[in-house]
Amino acid sequence: MSRGDMAKPLLGHGSREGDCSPPPPAGRTVGVLGSGDFARSLAVRLVSSGFRVVVGSRNPKRKASLFPAAAEVTFQAEAVKKADVIFVAIFREHYSTLCDLADVLVGKILVDVSNNTEINHHKESNAEYLASLFPACTVVKAFNVVSAWTLQSGARDGNKQVLICSNNQEAKRTIAEIAQIMGFTPVDMGCMSSACEIENIPLRLLPAWKIPIFLALGLFLCFFTYNLIRQVIHPYIREQKNKLYKIPIEVVNTTLPCVSYVMLSLVYLPGVLAACSQLYYGTKYRRFPDWLDQWLQHRKQIGLLSFFCAALHAVYSLCLPMRRSHRYLLIETAVKQAVEKKMTIWVEEEVWRMEIYISVGIIALGLLSLLAITSLPSIANSLNWREFSFIQSSLGFIALVISTLHTLTYGWSRAFDENQYKFYLPPTYTLTLLVPCTVIIAKVIFSLPCIQHRLLRIRRGWEKGRYVKFVLPSATGEFSSGETSSNV
Numbered sequence: 001m002s003r004g005d006m007a008k009p010l011l012g013h014g015s016r017e018g019d020c021s022p023p024p025p026a027g028r029t030v031g032v033l034g035s036g037d038f039a040r041s042l043a044v045r046l047v048s049s050g051f052r053v054v055v056g057s058r059n060p061k062r063k064a065s066l067f068p069a070a071a072e073v074t075f076q077a078e079a080v081k082k083a084d085v086i087f088v089a090i091f092r093e094h095y096s097t098l099c100d101l102a103d104v105l106v107g108k109i110l111v112d113v114s115n116n117t118e119i120n121h122h123k124e125s126n127a128e129y130l131a132s133l134f135p136a137c138t139v140v141k142a143f144n145v146v147s148a149w150t151l152q153s154g155a156r157d158g159n160k161q162v163l164i165c166s167n168n169q170e171a172k173r174t175i176a177e178i179a180q181i182m183g184f185t186p187v188d189m190g191c192m193s194s195a196c197e198i199e200n201i202p203l204r205l206l207p208a209w210k211i212p213i214f215l216a217l218g219l220f221l222c223f224f225t226y227n228l229i230r231q232v233i234h235p236y237i238r239e240q241k242n243k244l245y246k247i248p249i250e251v252v253n254t255t256l257p258c259v260s261y262v263m264l265s266l267v268y269l270p271g272v273l274a275a276c277s278q279l280y281y282g283t284k285y286r287r288f289p290d291w292l293d294q295w296l297q298h299r300k301q302i303g304l305l306s307f308f309c310a311a312l313h314a315v316y317s318l319c320l321p322m323r324r325s326h327r328y329l330l331i332e333t334a335v336k337q338a339v340e341k342k343m344t345i346w347v348e349e350e351v352w353r354m355e356i357y358i359s360v361g362i363i364a365l366g367l368l369s370l371l372a373i374t375s376l377p378s379i380a381n382s383l384n385w386r387e388f389s390f391i392q393s394s395l396g397f398i399a400l401v402i403s404t405l406h407t408l409t410y411g412w413s414r415a416f417d418e419n420q421y422k423f424y425l426p427p428t429y430t431l432t433l434l435v436p437c438t439v440i441i442a443k444v445i446f447s448l449p450c451i452q453h454r455l456l457r458i459r460r461g462w463e464k465g466r467y468v469k470f471v472l473p474s475a476t477g478e479f480s481s482g483e484t485s486s487n488v
């Protein structure tokens with residue numbers, strides 16, 4: 001399926017298949033029960049989308065001024081009589097108060113927009129509960145994942161998807177059409193049993209971010225402890241020097257790039273492992289283990305956290321000269337130099353190291369920013385598949401290589417200096433190099449023509465142990481064809 005196909009709403013329009021323009025509202029009257037935040041935003045949006053809106057309130061006189069002039073605000077029973085589709089914009093706890101309207105509600109479509117305050121709060125979903133109270137109505141669960149703010153500010157500024165479920169296909173189609181006219185993308189979530197899942201969605205706190213955040217925190221904790229031992233505890237134990245002042249900025253600032261760099265390599269490591277698995281088994285149709293699947297799915301979040309840590313590292317680094325401790329040490333060095341009557345402390349090698357170190361660091365941060373920006377859905381949607389994969393895969397790998405140069409210029413020859421092995425612990429940067437260098441070496445090996453060719457064939461459907469007629473693009477970009485067999 002192409003990216004274009006995937007962007008299309010799941011619900012079709014029957015006769016309007018292929019027609020991009022939204023279907024005309026046909027002057028449909030839509031009812032809204034409730035006069036709260038959601039009801040008001042919904043009414044504004046429905047009116048601006050060309051619908052006639054009738055709002056049902058327990059106190060229409062008091063609430064009328066809160067709604068657009070085009071919307072009619074009346075008593076609940078009156079509103080229900082005038083519309084076939086009724087949005088129930090009140091809380092679940094108050095559904096039973098609508099039972100007086102049961103007679104006038106017969107045969108109507110009720111749209112349940114409600115959310116809960118806790119995940120799986122009730123045994124049955126709110127929509128199922130509403131359906132049980134009004135068996136003569138058709139209940140559709142929809143619009144609960146859209147906030148009142150999104151409704152009012154327009155679909156451009158918020159989540160565009162409206163998840164819909166119902167046991168009645170016709171009613172579901174009607175609500176999908178209304179959602180589409182309002183500028184949203186309806187997503188068919190199946191029958192009413194999905195309502196519980198849909199109601200839990202707005203309550204989940206960053207579900208896709210849990211693992212990456214724990215990973216980042218875990219790495220931060222490990223590197224922070226390691227740096228603390230080297231930079232604070234070691235001088236205290238060995239020389240009785242109090243370096244606690246280094247904790248808030250220096251130790252944090254040496255930890256952040258370690259986390260960022262390792263996280264960046266962890267974005268590309270699962271791809272390497274997946275390629276190894278495909279090469280080993282000679283097929284792309286074998287399922288990856290669950291942990292690898294999960295890891296592959298979290299690459300975007302891991303990459304964004306890597307960028308976040310790199311950005312913090314840049315800000316911390318810029319602030320280093322502002323510290324009192326830095327100024328005191330600078331003055332102390334100047335005084336020492338004067339006492340020793342030294343005219344210059346210029347070390348050419350150090351000057352070059354620093355210039356290169358900062359320059360590659362800035363380039364790496366620039367590339368990481370580009371990767372982060374293009375991973376945002378609004379930007380990613382404007383790129384074709386080739387552009388997206390070039391930025392995320394090729395430029396991402398270049399960012400990893402440049403970050404490695406940044407780390408190497410930082411470390412320079414320190415790995416060979418025995419004074420750097422505090423408590424026999426190697427400098428932190430040597431540890432951070434392990435995973436990224438493994439990824440870089442693996443990627444270089446995969447780019448060798450013999451391996452690249454085999455991997456490409458596997459990814460185009462070739463399988464070890466199967467005899468298939470095969471067409472492959474050659475290394476020069478032309479297509480070569482031939483008979484291949486598993487034993488090749």
Ligand code: NAP
Nearest residue numbers: 034035036037038039057058089090091094114115147148
């Ligand atoms: P709200 O501001 O508190 O409004 C609730 C409305 O319910 C009241 O204005 C009231 O209107 C009506 N109501 C009817 N019977 C009631 C009774 N017995 N007691 C109290 N009120 C009664 O709440 P809201 O934020 O608009 O939310 C309404 C529904 O939309 C909820 O189910 C919520 O989960 C859902 N929702 C809200 C948002 C959001 O961003 N706010 C987003 C998604 C879903 P009258 O006094 O005019 O009858």
